[in-house]
Amino acid sequence: MSGGAADGEGAASPVVRLRNVGFHHGSKRALDDINLDIAARDIVGFIGPDGVGKSTLFSLIAGARRIESGTVEVLGGDMANAGHRQSACPQIAYMPQGLGKNLYPTLSVRENIDFFARLFGHDRAERTRRIADLTESTGLAPFLDRPAGKLSGGMKQKLGLCCALVHDPDLLILDEPTTGVDPLSRRQFWDLIDHIRATRPQMSVVVATAYMEEAARFRRLIAMDDGKILAEGTPDAFLERTGTASLEAAFIALLPEDKRAGYREVTIAPARDGDGPIAIEAEGLTKRFGDFTAVDHASFRIEKGEIFGFLGSNGCGKTTTMKMLTGLLPASEGEARLFGHAVEPDDIETRRRVGYMSQAFSLYSELSVRQNLELHARLFHLPAAERPRRVAEMIDRFDLRGVEGLYPDDLPLGHRQRLSLAVAMIHAPEILILDEPTSGVDPVARAAFWRILADLSRKDGVTIFISTHFMNEAERCDRIALMHAGKVLVTDTPAALVEAQGGGSLEDAFIARLEAASGAGTIAPPPPTIDDTPAAAPRAPRARRHFDPRRVFSYSHREALELTRDPIRLTLALLGSVILMFVMGYGISFDVEGLKFVVLDRDQTARSRDYIGELQGSRYFIATEPAYSYDEIDARMRAGEISLAIEIPPGFARDIERGAPVSVAAWIDGAMPTRAETISGYVQGMHAHWLQTRATEAGYGDRIAPLATIELRYRYNPSVKSIIAIVPGVIPVLMMLIPAMLAALSVVREKELGSIVNFYVTPTTRIEFLLGKQIPYVAVSMVSFLTLVVLAVGLLGVPLTGSLPTLLLGAVLYLCCSTAIGLLISTFMKSQIAAVFGTAILTILPAVNFSGMIDPVSSLQGVGRLIGEVYPTSYFLVIARGAFSKGLGFAELYPAFLPLLVAAPVLLGLTAALLPKQDR
């Protein structure tokens, strides 16, 4: 251990000073009165079961979470003070728990590091140099252009470390950085940390780990339980104090009585020797994804009742093999057999004999513990009478009594893992396939878990196929298989493997095998380079600016990269608006033609037929079979067959001759009011025209001629074509819906996937974060807008009579508003699904119905009117119609700009107010 670098003079003030720190998650206490100092230049390891508050404590120290009670001083200042956080966070680096949780999966290795480097204001040359140094020393240099999402777990963690180190932090906080990482990568990771500490001795490191063998490397250990600190000291002091040989044992000895009571050494009865029936068999099992061979001719046989361990580096094909065994994935080649039957993906019967626990314990978080068990009992069709007994049995066996009513999210990891196993066991399967079931679980819970496995294997004869990264677990297996790069390297008993390697530990044997297979040998960190400049040059206190365009640009650049990495989404956004413009431009029309009508002619004279002829001659109406009764008219209108019925009274011709009053009746289908309006207008016009013609014929046209004439002038759209009126109205609507939906997922997705923590712990301000996200969406939408304008003018023949610059300026402003609405919804909502739903609800109705696309806002009433008055679409509609159809420029349209100018910053400000800079 390179701990020698830290000589820990008492003179140095502590980097972290915690006083009476407490924290609650809901009603659950996570931290209870923590008092702790962490000296500068030190490396301190935190150990303890899951859910004892280690992660909470780390996020408090990193400034990612709001302090609830007590004081947290980091780097000589109070973390409750936003000003101090702002100035301290460039010196703190925080890697949250979870593989690659704060990385951006679609961005490449280089782009990920570059993003963080930009956030901390490094210029291009500096960034290039740092990226080269960091990737060189972490061994990531050959993978610079690989997307982070495609890296193995170990590489993800190394990348996370690069991102954390890019700004030369004085305090490095690593929350379980090696959980779920294979032994070889783990060893490399810690060597790297040692190396960095050697070159940057001024840096303090705080680490949490679930691997006790790793804890031995740290200078000082802090054991936590139940939100409290149990003990602290050097690893040796721990061993001395408890009188135990290993840290794992020491940790258990330190636990309070009641918790320790649950712990017993895991002892597994020796396997029955002999040739039991084969439960699982793989023969030349191969899986290819495109050119990539994930599993390459894997073969092994597992006897009934055997505990078979599956070891290998991350991404070597273990999970894929397991999925093929369960039938989740079809094999590309080779065969998997369970109890001698080939595994078929659709074979429901085999699934009953297998229990599978995937890496992410996929429990239903919305169902309680008991409900989860019951649901699975039902899905496996346990007889109704047996169900309660079986559920109770599982609750007892897996020690879930007392938490039956809780929901999985409220349980500690160890409990959740036992529940997952209980769920996988509910139907008493003969084979259990467990994919890294103990990843991230603390020693006590793991021991309990293994006792259950031993029980199942030896007493119930359940065959267990388990993958793990823990060497002490591997040692408990009857046999283990080592996998690397899709191939099974060796299958044997743990003892035989160690022996074949010439003694030592299983871990050494494992690593030696892997290194031999990968051929590369140890990835020795190259000579230190990263510290050269930063260590030499004294850190110039950078001016803390509240608004730094470079950070905005950093976020913009990243958001834009992510957008370009998702070409489908980009195409949908661009092409989608074009399609919708055409569909709606052609589809929405108010010219009603081809209306079906029926006539009830009770007169049956030449005159009445003449009247009917007037209607028939029109392009608006199509005559149907004449009717002979009211009932018939009624029935046909009810069926929607006709929308107009005309009744000509008996004596129509005679009465006209006499000059007696005559009344023709017209019934219009009022089910659709707008259509009824139009029809009524047509009929009246036709009637008047007929009268006029007959009167003129009869020579008394004068008598009914109007006293005054009305000259109609249709302005802006003299040909009165629907499309010319509609398209300038459709564009603003589309430019609300699509940009809002684009932006609506940007914040909430980071929340759901975890990368929001980068915003919490970097010096980025809210406005920088939001503006940075907004700019690329405005830019993309602007491209989309220009496309629509070009197509509208060029293809649809909508004239652009006014000022184009005014239209474009209005569009930019308006797009700022619509993307801000998306961001607002995104910030407010907790899940992506709610954001999608909310955006659809909050944009479609107001933009389509309340903003004047069809009915002008001034003609609306009630709530809709109020919404229309404040909704940005209303104003951009005025600008778009003005510029397209009315030939106007900025001088006439500026009143419509003002509300947009107000709305954009107000919306963004509101979003910023709703966006917490820290987690709660």
Added chain:
Amino acid sequence: MRTLLNIINLGVKELRNLLRDPTMMILVVYAFSLAVYSGATAVPETLNRAPIAIVDHDQSQLSVRITDSFFPPYFTAPILTSESEMDRLMDEGEATFALVIPPNFQRDVLAGRRPAVQLNVDATRISQAFTGSGYIQTIISDTVAAYAERHRSASGLPIDLTLRSRFNPTLDKTWFGSIMEIINNVTMLSIVLTGAALIREREHGTIEHLLVMPVTPFEIMVSKIWSMGLVVLVAASLSLLVVVEGFLAVPISGSVPLFVAGAALLLFATTSMGIFLATLARSMPQFGLLLILTLLPLQMLSGGMTARESMPEFVQTIMLAAPTTHFVILAQAILYRGAGIDVVWPQLVAMAIIGGALFTLALLRFRSTISEMT
């Protein structure tokens, strides 16, 4: 039997899931209460508050009468203005109509010289342009005629045309708007609840978990369809009875159970569509865009916004493939015209066929993409 039990059990799980998500529940309630209410009441009845400006060069008794004859609710109180100002009002959209009464109008009318008034119409507001100019012409003719009658003898029209609206005598758009808003929200909700929920399950890995159990993709899909369909159906029915019939006092003439049966068929089609979209989209951001791309044409071209007859032939034909088109026809027939099953059966059949096709398509996609989902 086993299949049925699985479908029921999985569906109940879906329902529990939704009930424990307060944000989603609030959005569902909002969509069927306030959204329907505001959507229905905002749309003006026939011609409502059409903004009109008048340039009166005559300033006579007759011209004042004409001015006075424009009043709410059909028109806003006329803005009296000058000819130059009139252009600005129309440019800024403050007036849809501008009427110019020429000098000596009254004198010329009485002298039988048939003077002309000029009516400027903002033809970009196509919905008001036609109806409104019709109204204005009638109002002016009537006012002039009534005024002239006292000053010279003129006979009325010898033949009268009586117009009556069936099913909605006053052409109250609330009736129509409320139902269309319900239909829109039924479509939106059913797609979001099934589709987005499927993507969420995929992103959270619970789909994989289901697949190792003895349940088939068919069962998973049907369970989602029935449970989410049921939620939307109950919400829509409540909305129809409480909001539309209760608060908005829209008389419903037909059989509500028949309408609900139709809605169930629509839901069969739209929930299948939701699952289909979810199999196309690879992530929630993509799904969000697909949703807009699907919803908007469905809403605007199903005949709920503008009449089907007014759409170009090819749009009408294409839209026959959309379940909502048939449902709009069915809803109008049942709720307003009181039509029975004898009338609406073709729509029911069409929706069943479309639903069946969408379901099959979604199931095929779901089966083939399910291994990529894990």
